[in-house]
Amino acid sequence: MTAEPSPAAGLEAAFLENREKLLRFLRARGAGDAAEDLVQEVWLKITASRPGPVASPLSYLFRTADLLMIDRFRSARQSGARDRDWTEINAGDPPGVSAEPSPERRMAAAQEAANVLALLDGLGPRVATIFRRHRIEGAQQKVIAADLGVSLSTVEADLRVAYRALSEWKERSQ
Template identity: 85%
Template structure:
């Protein structure tokens, strides 16, 4: 096989095999970045003059593969850098506490008491089901089994609680 002139041979090989390069990069995990990487291959071969290339297609695939690896490493490093920066700077800003103010604590306690009173006003069973499921995190099936109720009864009682909470929220706006 004879060596072809660098730019003419590479550019012709690129233009003929552009779709193959895109498929190759997607198969290697480039995903949506495949088109961008192929564009980078084009820019690289048009901006440089590597000399005569005996196998232009192999050269293009190697170039595309290396660019994809470089991009992967760059993205990974950026992620690590961001994670490290976040860990270093993740505290509260100087002079500002993440703790709520005493006024906000009192308001939250009053709101919680109001909601608990609302739930208790719906009946002991509704309040118990709501607390067990939504506050303690028990699955509805578990709540039904523990209380000796059917799953549909538990769901109906939760709907009563949710409706009452939605109405309360509308009133409090």
């Protein structure tokens, strides 16, 4: 008397023989890099469950792979929707808190900016002009030198004077 193979052994054998076909099938259906993971899930599913006799093991494997891929797609879509909804709900300012600075902070910032401008003006009109043109307007040092009729090294020296004064002012302010 010959023992008939168990249904699981039949499915496992079909899986092992057709693993590459399952991979190609899943990639063709859009699984991409997840195809390997899905094939592994198919293996785990058929080894863990004990279905009754399967008339067409290959069709059963393809259907199992397809359903697992659909489940993964739905899960990813729902996760994305959850993340998007959470972001929309929690985006922006917390309730009762404004992104706008308070009037006190605005006043302090304006006063600090006025102090910096006064410091720059105190360094002389050429140093202040060179600093503003280079750092605020974004002009190149060569262009500033040509416009003011001074050498490039003069522009660089004046910028060093401004940077040093600002650095010292920052240290005193802290």
